[in-house]
Structures are given as C-alpha cells and as structure tokens.
Amino acid sequence: MTQQQRVLAWAGAVVGALSAGGLLAFVVARDLDTADQVASVLGALAGLAGLGVSVYALKRAAPQSAAASVTVSGVRAVGIGGSVTGNISTGDHNSTAPEPSRRPARRAPQPPPADAGGAVRVTGERSVAAGGYVVGDVSTGDGRTGPEVH
Template sequence: MTRRLRMLAWFGVVVGVLLAAGLIVLVVVADLDTAGQVAGIVGTIVGLAALGVSVYALRQPGSQGAAGPTVTSGGVRSVAVGGGVSGTVSTGDRHTSVQVPGRRRAAGPPPTAPPPGASGTVHASGERSVATGGEISGDVSTGDGER
C-alpha cells in the first residue's frame, strides 16, 4: 500500500469515528427523532461515497489482476512458465543440465512490471520450446546435449 493510500485510509477511519461520535452526541443532546433523520442522511451520503470509491477502484489499472497472464504450451514437450525460471527446465530425454551462457540481470529487486509491449500472454508452440513471462536465472535446455 502506498503512502497516499495509507493516508486516505486513515482519513476515512478518523472521519468515521468523528461521525459516530457526533451522532452519539446528537442522540444525547437532541431528541431521538432528529438523530434518526440525521443518521439516515449521513448513511445515504456514506453509502454513495462508498459506491463511488468502489467504481473508481475497479476502473484503476492494477497489476495483472487475479487471473494473471495467459500461459499455454502447444508444442510436443514444450514448457510455458508464467513467471520467471530460477531452477532447471529441460525438455530433453536425459536429466542432465546443459548450461548455456546468458545475460544475468544486475543485482537488485526483481522487476515488478512487465516489459514494454508485453501482452500478458506466454505461449510455447514449437517442439521442445520453452517460453517464460519473466527472467531466467536458472538453466533451460531444449535438447539432449551430446551423446
């Protein structure tokens, strides 16, 4: 939660507590009829505000959502991974790891957003193909190596 959202949440809590305290004071000072009418009006306003906040939250672009990216593998012995690979992926017959030198990402926090132009779809379509939706920090082998 960002600092701004945390501040808005606390603001909502403080306003709610003040409204409840004000209604209690109104019941004690004024009559119950007036307090009931005021509570009805305040409840309507708060309900409409909550509806507006809900619509606003639903229209905000979030992360990938609950469903996540679409991940499919259509080729024979193909592998598609929605996130990153930090272990070993092999589509060969032998269980030995074949290491291929690759580019390592600089040390730091993992990326939080997909790269520009990413569609959220990961698809491995060819025979023994491997597709990932994230970084590869492990070993990926699509063959059997030398015999």
C-alpha cells in the first residue's frame, strides 16, 4: 500500500466516523423519522461514491499489454513469451516424467511475475528461453539410448 493509498484509507475512515457521530447527534437533537430520512440519503450517496470508486479501480487495474515478441533462430530452439507450466525438452529420447524413485516433490505453481511476457530472443541449437516463469524441467540434451547401468 502506497503512502497516498494509506492517506486516502485513513481519510475515508475519519469521514465515516464523523458521519456516524453527526448522525447520532442529529438523532439526539431531532426526531428519529428525520434522522432515518437523512441516513437514507447519505447511504444512497455513499453507494454511488462506492460505485464510482469501483469503476475507476477496474479501469485503472486493467492495463493492456502488448503481445510478447518472440524470435527463435536455431535448430530445435524453443522460445515462449510468457510463463510455462510443464516440461520442455529439445533432446532425443527424453522422457517427460522422471523415474518414480527420482520424482521431485510437486511444487505449487507460482503466479507469473508482474513483468512476465516480454520480448524473448532465442539463438543457438536447442536453446530455451521464456519471458516468465518455467515451472517444470528443461532438458536440452539427449536421453539415454543404451542399456542403463545402475
């Protein structure tokens, strides 16, 4: 929360407290029916103000970002403009899932960074680049082709 947002939040709280105190004083000085009418008008005004603030916040919070620019040059190269959840393999004979005995603990997906989805340039054979997070494994080499030795 920025300093400006903090000040606005406190100002709203103070205005609300003063309004409640003023309405209570109005009830004491006048009759309850008049106070009810005033409270109805103030409630309608507060609702309209809340609607205006909501519309402003929605318009402000939805910036339109440009599409990511992805340039790939290289045999079997992979370029992704945003985030990836899964495995990327550019080699031969690679399994997309590790052996059960070597399977890592499942990681919870993280939200993409605020600047995810930028320009990505990939050059070179079997190169991999992403403009955001990669949640998974990246393999650029060849898997085993012969009998395994344990």
